[in-house]
Amino acid sequence: MPILTVEHLTHVYSPGTPLEKTAIEDVSLEIEKGQLLGVIGHTGSGKSTFIQHLDGLLKPTSGVVRFNGADINADKALLRNVRFQVGLVFQYPEYQLFEETVFRDIAFGPKNMGLDEAEVRERVAEAAAFVGVPEALMEASPLELSGGQKRRVAIAGVIAMRPEVLILDEPTAGLDPAGRESILKNICAYQKSSGAAVLLISHSMDEVARIADRLIVFHDGHVAMDGTPAEVFGQAPMLKEMGLTVPAATEIALALRARGVALPDGIYTISHLQELLCAMGREGGIC
Secondary structure, eight states: OOSEEEEEEEEEESTTSTTOEEEEEEEEEEEOTTOEEEEEOOTTSSHHHHHHHTTTSSOOSEEEEEETTEETTSOHHHHHHHHHHEEEEOSSGGGGOOSSSHHHHHHHHHHHTTOOHHHHHHHHHHHHHHHTOOGGGTTSOGGGSOHHHHHHHHHHHHHTTOOSEEEEESTTTTOOHHHHHHHHHHHHHHHHHHOOEEEEEOSOHHHHHHHOSEEEEEETTEEEEEEOHHHHHTTHHHHHHTTOOOOHHHHHHHHHHHTTOOOOSOOOSHHHHHHHHHHHHHHTTOO
């Protein structure tokens, strides 16, 4: 059974007013535990509205969201539990830090779950280790941290609840290259260790190409594509028609094919492109 099932989901903002807008319409898909999904789409495509339905922050205008088969909006107690099991980290989550110390910020979720002090401390230590927050910072004020450190603390606060689904909205936005790489490694480590489903919303095609095993592409409130990175980036012209970019490796492969180099579709990482070019070079006696 999928951990999350979305059935014919539609959401209309400000219905019946001059500002009425359909953000997503008739979206249906399933998410399995253990998947690492990249969710992409240009601004206004519906992806942020979509993810806010997965833990009940928004209620559908029509359609159903199910967690382990149960309608999350059918019962208040169920919805409260789902919000611990489906963890959502908003873009620039450091703006949500509010406690006096790093420890208390990370501990906020587990405490609200009603866990005892020993379990809370265990979860805080575990989550901090996953995202690289050193013990020396536990009594520091979150407001005194760097931007990257704040981002890690905010993500740790969600991971500390040990969600079965972790949703991250642009988790590397605004970080330098080293910070982005570190955060992505932390996310992958958590996914592999916990077996949770992870949804990564990103405008960086190179990021999702490298770590996702499935891509969902939103366009004008609909799911325009749903497949492996090779399947999705193999349709580069269609992605560009939607106003999206493609990974650097895909762009290079397109340019080489236009110059007569016989490369297959579905190239989306530099390592894959390099392997193909080297193989061609060996066949031609170049390498």
